[in-house]
Amino acid sequence: MSERKRDYPSGAEKRKSKRKREEVIKKVPKISSFFHRQDTVSDLDWKDSSEARSSSNIHSEIEESQAHTSSDVHPEIEEHQVNDSDIFEDCNIISSDRGNFGDNLSECERKIIFKLGPFKPQGPFPKDSESNRPFSAYYYSYFNQAGIKLVRPWLCYSNVLNKPYCHFCWLLADRQNKSYSSA
Numbered sequence: 001m002s003e004r005k006r007d008y009p010s011g012a013e014k015r016k017s018k019r020k021r022e023e024v025i026k027k028v029p030k031i032s033s034f035f036h037r038q039d040t041v042s043d044l045d046w047k048d049s050s051e052a053r054s055s056s057n058i059h060s061e062i063e064e065s066q067a068h069t070s071s072d073v074h075p076e077i078e079e080h081q082v083n084d085s086d087i088f089e090d091c092n093i094i095s096s097d098r099g100n101f102g103d104n105l106s107e108c109e110r111k112i113i114f115k116l117g118p119f120k121p122q123g124p125f126p127k128d129s130e131s132n133r134p135f136s137a138y139y140y141s142y143f144n145q146a147g148i149k150l151v152r153p154w155l156c157y158s159n160v161l162n163k164p165y166c167h168f169c170w171l172l173a174d175r176q177n178k179s180y181s182s183a
Helices: 011-027 049-091 107-116 167-172
Strands: 141-143 149-151 155-158 163-166
Touching (some): 107 167, 155 167, 163 167
Antiparallel strands (some): 141 149, 155 163
């Protein structure tokens, strides 16, 4: 009789390794021990009531100054938004669809397209003449083997050209390279 060694652990070995794992887990501190709650300042800490009154005056002054600064900040933001809309009108851009642009992009167009993000229409899509199959909005994301949904931020579809393309390849490609093709 030949004695063969086991390929798997016995029940006793499994229980022993489980006990070791549990002991290691017990030695590890809980995650809540790493976070400390900051105590708020209570009224007992204030020994002098005049200090308390002066602090409340300071708080009200701070709130008033913040109100003044916040009202000063809003007009700048509104002006900035107006400037963005002017840029959109200057470039005549409705969407970042590749078919709306020529092969060479100006720096202004490139910045606006990056700001708009990839053009991802939801369909319906026409059928391809070669394969007789339409593009699908489901291609914009996929599920990996773990079942997690991953988005493909680079994938776009052009309604004008009726074909998918890589958004970042189109914008960042080296057009001077001999292997570059606009198709």
